[in-house]
Amino acid sequence: MPIVVIGLSHHTSPVELRERFAFAEAKIPEALQKLRSNGVADEAVILSTCNRVEIYAATTNADHSAFQALRQFLVARGDYEGPLNDEIYNLSEPQSVEHLFKVACGIDSMVLGETEILGQLKKAYDLALQHKHTGGRLNKAFQRAFNVAKQIRTGTNIQRGSVSVGSVAVELAEKIFSALHDRHVMVIGAGDTSEKTARALLSRGAQSIIVSNRSYDRAEALARDLGGRAIHFEEWASEFQKIDIVISSTAAPHYVLDRAKLEPLMKLRKNRPLLLIDIAVPRDIEPEVNFLENVYLYNIDHLQAIADDYLKQRREEIVRCEAIIREKVKVLLNPEQPPGLASGSRAVFGHE
Amino acid sequence: MVYGLSAIYSVFLWRKGFRQHDRVNYGLLLLAAIFHTTAMFKRGFSFDRCPVNNLYEATLFLLWTIVATYLVVGLWPRLRFLGAFAAPLLFCVGVFALMPGLDNSYGARPEFKHDWVSLHAALILLSYGAFGLSSVAGLMYLTQEHDLKFRKMRAIFSLLPPIQRLELVIGRLMVTGFVLLTAGLVIGAVRLKLPEGVSYFDDPKVHWSILVWLLYLALLIMNWGFAQGGRRFAWGAVGCFLFVLLTFWGVNLMSPIHH
Numbered sequence: 001m002p003i004v005v006i007g008l009s010h011h012t013s014p015v016e017l018r019e020r021f022a023f024a025e026a027k028i029p030e031a032l033q034k035l036r037s038n039g040v041a042d043e044a045v046i047l048s049t050c051n052r053v054e055i056y057a058a059t060t061n062a063d064h065s066a067f068q069a070l071r072q073f074l075v076a077r078g079d080y081e082g083p084l085n086d087e088i089y090n091l092s093e094p095q096s097v098e099h100l101f102k103v104a105c106g107i108d109s110m111v112l113g114e115t116e117i118l119g120q121l122k123k124a125y126d127l128a129l130q131h132k133h134t135g136g137r138l139n140k141a142f143q144r145a146f147n148v149a150k151q152i153r154t155g156t157n158i159q160r161g162s163v164s165v166g167s168v169a170v171e172l173a174e175k176i177f178s179a180l181h182d183r184h185v186m187v188i189g190a191g192d193t194s195e196k197t198a199r200a201l202l203s204r205g206a207q208s209i210i211v212s213n214r215s216y217d218r219a220e221a222l223a224r225d226l227g228g229r230a231i232h233f234e235e236w237a238s239e240f241q242k243i244d245i246v247i248s249s250t251a252a253p254h255y256v257l258d259r260a261k262l263e264p265l266m267k268l269r270k271n272r273p274l275l276l277i278d279i280a281v282p283r284d285i286e287p288e289v290n291f292l293e294n295v296y297l298y299n300i301d302h303l304q305a306i307a308d309d310y311l312k313q314r315r316e317e318i319v320r321c322e323a324i325i326r327e328k329v330k331v332l333l334n335p336e337q338p339p340g341l342a343s344g345s346r347a348v349f350g351h352e
Numbered sequence: 353m354v355y356g357l358s359a360i361y362s363v364f365l366w367r368k369g370f371r372q373h374d375r376v377n378y379g380l381l382l383l384a385a386i387f388h389t390t391a392m393f394k395r396g397f398s399f400d401r402c403p404v405n406n407l408y409e410a411t412l413f414l415l416w417t418i419v420a421t422y423l424v425v426g427l428w429p430r431l432r433f434l435g436a437f438a439a440p441l442l443f444c445v446g447v448f449a450l451m452p453g454l455d456n457s458y459g460a461r462p463e464f465k466h467d468w469v470s471l472h473a474a475l476i477l478l479s480y481g482a483f484g485l486s487s488v489a490g491l492m493y494l495t496q497e498h499d500l501k502f503r504k505m506r507a508i509f510s511l512l513p514p515i516q517r518l519e520l521v522i523g524r525l526m527v528t529g530f531v532l533l534t535a536g537l538v539i540g541a542v543r544l545k546l547p548e549g550v551s552y553f554d555d556p557k558v559h560w561s562i563l564v565w566l567l568y569l570a571l572l573i574m575n576w577g578f579a580q581g582g583r584r585f586a587w588g589a590v591g592c593f594l595f596v597l598l599t600f601w602g603v604n605l606m607s608p609i610h611h
Contacts, residue, residue, distance in 0.1 A: 161508070171508050175500060178517040271581060273516055290501065294582045302503050309505050 001042060003141055004063060005096040006070040006088060007054030010110050013087040015050075021078040023048040025127070031077065032133040040069040043135040045128040045142065047103070049120050051110050056100060058137040063092045094329050097141055101325045104145040105152045106159065113158040113314045118149050141332065148328045155324070158317040161310030165193060165303045166200035168310075169277050173201060173245055176273050176296060181205035186243045188212050188236055189250030190222040193279045193300075197247050198226055206245070212236040214250070240265045245275045248284040258286035266292060277303070377435040378426050384442075385419045392416060407604050410477055411449035415442055417481030418488075433511045437488045445597065468543040475536030476561075480596060482529030483568070486522050487593035493518040493586040519581055522589050523572075530568050537561060560603040567592050 008018060023031060028046050035041045041057035048054075055074070059066045067090040074088065091099050102108045109117050125142045128134045134142070153159050162168045170180075177183055183206045187198050190213040198209055209228030213219035216232055223230035231239060250256055257276070266274065271294050278285040278299040290297040392412060419442060426432045496515050499507035512518070571588045575581055 168508075172500070175496070175507055175512075175514055176516060178514050178520065273582070293584070296500050298503065305503075306505060306508060 001058050001060050001137055002063070002093045003056065003058050003096045003100075003137060004066050004070070004093075005054055005056055005091040005099050006067060006074065007047075007052060008088050009052035009054070009108065011108070012089060017080075017087055018051070018053060020080050021053045021074055023053065023077075028124075028127055029131045029133075032128055032131060035070075035073060036133060038069075038073070040066070040073055043128075043138040044133050045125050045138055047121060047124040049117065051117075052103070052108075054103075056096070056138060056141075058135065063090075067092075094333055097329050097332060098325055100141060100145050101148050101329060102322075104149040105321060105325065106149075107318060107321055107325075111163055112311065112318075113160075113163075115153070115159060118146070122146065144328065144332050148325060152321050152324060156317045156320050158314055158321050161313065163307050163311050163314070164196075164200075165279065165300065165307060166197040168303045168306045169197045169247070169275075169298070170200045170204050171306075172277075172296070172298060173206075173275055174204070176275055177244060179205070182207050183244040184208050184210070184242050185228075185245045185247065186210045186212065186236065186239065187222065187226075187228075188233075188246065188248040188256060188284065189252075189280065190215075190218045191249035191279070194247045194249040195222060195226070197277060197279065198228075201245060201247075202226060210236075210239055210243070212239075237261070237265065241268045243269075243274070244272065245277070247277045247279065249278075249280045250284050251280070252284060253282060255286045256284040257289065259288040259292065262289050262292060262295065266295065279303070375432065377439065378423075378432050381419060381426075381435050381439060381442075382423060385416075385423055388412070388416055388419065407601055408449050410473065410604075411445060411601075413474070413477045414480050414484070415445055415449070417478055418442060418484050421481065421485055434488065434492075437491050438485075441484065441488060448597075448601065468539060472536055472540045472543070475532050475539065479529040479532035479536060480600075482525050482532060483589075483593045483596060486525035486529060487590045489518055489521045489525060490586040490589035490593075493522060494583065494590070497583055497586070515582075519585065522586060523575060526568060526572060526589060530565075530572060533561075533565055533568070537565060557603050560599065564592070564596055567595070 008021060010018070023046055025048075028048070031046060032044050035044045035055070035057065040061075041055075041059045043058040045056040046054070047056070053074075055070055057066070057070060061069065071088060071090075075084070099108070104118055104121050106113045106115060106117050121142075125134070125138075129139070162171050173180055173183070180201065183201075185198060185201050185206050185208070187194050187209060190211060198206075202209065209223065209226045211219045211223040211226065211228055211230045212233050212235065213222070213230075214233045216230065219230040219233075222228075246257075248256060273294045273296065276285050276289065276295065276297040278297065281300065283299055285297055285299075287297065287299075289295050395409070418438060422434055422438045425434060492512055493515055496507060496510065496512045496518065498504075499510070500515065513521075571585065571592060574588070575585050
């Protein structure tokens with residue numbers, strides 16, 4: 001009884017289409033029950049995330065008729081009447097199992113190597129398992145997929161490093177400061193990226209956030225969201241003494257912070273290290289400040305370059321990951337016969 | 353020779369940006385330390401005293417304190433990369449120790465009690481070991497600080513600790529070294545009686561030791577009192593130890609008391 005996969009993902013379809021086919025978590029057990037009671041699948045797991053909607057099924061039906069039935073089920077479920085060409089993909093063994101392993105490892109994800117998908121896959125599998133919609137084949141395949149994901153995570157660099165501007169900023173801060181839990185962060189200018197960066201720092205334990213913005217109301221709103229304190233824009237320099245990390249993203253057409261202004265402030269700070277993250281365009285911080293001792297300035301291009309480098313490294317790891325996955329799929333689908341087993345009998349995964 | 357192999361291996365680790373937990377380097381330094389310890393024990397037992405009685409032995413003792421500290425610290429895998437900084441230093445100083453004229457035969461000076469001489473020498477050499485490690489931490493600081501300033505990718509990839517922690521390590525090792533040096537010098541001045549007609553104040557090594565003591569005191573005061581941390585402090589740690597390394601042997605050879 002082979003495993004097949006049918007679905008659509010960010011590779012094949014836009015979000016407008018994916019959302020039509022998405023399953024609400026509460027509706028998944030019912031959908032699984034329907035799949036099995038209609039004889040479309042003997043075992044099934046439904047994975048529905050913002051980037052993919054997939055049905056993993058083990059079925060005794062021939063591949064062609066299984067795919068036809070699963071497709072009809074999906075289309076009827078999504079109440080979709082528009083044209084469909086290559087948006088929905090069908091995979092049979094061994095590609096189906098290979099695909100499952102790739103999804104578990106984050107190789108098929110939009111953000112290459114991300115780990116969130118593994119949690120979502122585990123949750124989808126647990127849901128099907130709880131409602132007894134899985135059996136020997138899917139149980140074994142999913143358990144193996146989770147093991148392979150663990151092996152790939154520890155044995156390769158596919159998940160290494162940060163690929164977003166916010167997380168790169170956190171990594172930089174961790175290379176400068178002994179610990180982030182007693183660091184004070186100042187956000188100058190309440191933009192979207194600065195908010196994300198501040199949130200990333202807070203999630204790693206940064207102690208406090210001070211928000212300064214030309215519009216005090218916006219500063220207050222963001223400070224409230226971040227659990228910090230808002231100050232008037234003119235006051236940011238007076239608060240500077242205790243600040244360790246500055247995230248700047250104002251819309252000012254000139255430098256908000258330059259060398260002449262920062263030099264005396266550094267003396268007040270007793271030359272403690274200062275990380276400046278300038279994500280504004282045009283830039284808020286004069287590049288010259290990087291020449292000051294204990295000052296580390298990174299602008300949006302520097303952060304993006306680091307994130308891109310990480311992504312490049314992850315891409316280079318894909319070949320290694322795929323080789324490991326192919327090997328694991330081979331072992332799963334064609335396990336060696338245990339010694340002493342009669343040559344005529346088969347205890348092969350999916351075909352016993 | 354094993355220190356040499358480790359130093360060569362360290363060059364590769366530097367080039368890679370310390371991205372690997374270098375077990376090989378740790379293994380090489382462990383092997384070198386085993387040989388080193390065995391040789392020191394044999395020498396100590398054959399002369400029936402702590403082997404710190406001439407320049408050659410003093411240098412080897414200094415190396416031993418550095419490698420022993422590294423092996424303990426390196427038990428934590430994340431700090432094993434420190435070997436890449438320690439190995440070249442160990443190798444260079446080790447080669448220096450083999451210079452002719454350093455391993456002179458010696459006899460006990462009857463006017464000194466052996467226990468105080470050994471303690472005086474051991475404390476001072478241990479202080480140099482602490483200063484040596486402080487300079488190693490200083491080198492790490494300068495490497496990481498340079499990479500962060502110039503936005504090198506290896507600043508993030510490397511296994512080096514955050515620069516703020518490195519600065520703390522430099523300071524603590526320097527204080528340790530300073531306390532040991534002070535204790536060693538005080539014991540030397542108070543407990544070791546010189547023969548008639550010989551004065552401490554005529555001895556170049558004593559002048560040199562006071563200079564080293566003052567240099568480190570100045571560095572610590574600058575750091576504590578004037579917030580001169582960061583790069584300048586790291587350069588100070590590296591520079592002062594380099595001064596000790598380059599002048600230690602020469603001054604010892606010039607000193608009638610210590611030679």
